[in-house]
Amino acid sequence: MRSKLRNLFVVILIHCLPTNALELWNQYKMMALSEDILYKIQYKQNDYSLECNEHVYNESLIDIEEKLSLFGKHLKDFQLPDICYDDYTNDLPRELYAELNYNRDKCSDLVSMNVKSMNNDQLKFYYTIENAIYGKNQNQNQNQSTSNFYFVDAPGGTGKTFIFNTLLARVRQQCDIALAVVTYGIAALLLEGGRTAHSRFNTIGYK
Secondary structure (H helix, E strand, O other), X not given: OHHHHXXXXXXHHHHHOOOOHHHHHHHHOOOOOOHHHHHHHHHHHOOOOOXXXXXXXXXXXXXXXXXXXXXXXXXXXXXXXXXXXXXXXXXOOHHHHHHOOOOHHHHHHHHHHHHHHOOHHHHHHHHHHHHHHHOOOOOOOOOOOOOOOOOOOOOOOOOHHHHHHHHHHHHHOOOOOOOOEEOOHHHHHHOOOOEEXXXXXXXXXXX
């Protein structure tokens, strides 16, 4: 997936320190790092004749900048192009726009595919969370604000990230907002739309 290739690009920037990051960007920006963004724009505008352009590259750079911020770095630290936020012509804050701009069809396909691949324990946890969010038989008054907290204790390799990404997609397919917040930058790259707590809440003004 192209979003994963952008994750790899960020890892290369942070840990491999390429001598010419701009050349690396220019070499792979057209398809390897931006193809999914191009498809998203084509789908949104219902025009599949659109090709990669500066707007597409700008969207890709915004995603890379957000991932770099997980490590306290920015595009300018690697002499990469500046971001143009003028592309956001709506009145929504950039962070909110990003959370509401997931492809609902892709999210639905991901949920359907992943749920079929889950074992019994994974399914039990998945449906517990899904029912807590969207269950129709809850006793609480719909106008009453409620909250739930769930803790997952399982060793590495048991599919925690797999379940979390499925739940994130389940919420986003409804055009609802799911904030994936973790402690460390590498962990954030494993979750779709993941951010560290510092990056997420510092960005929207919390201290």
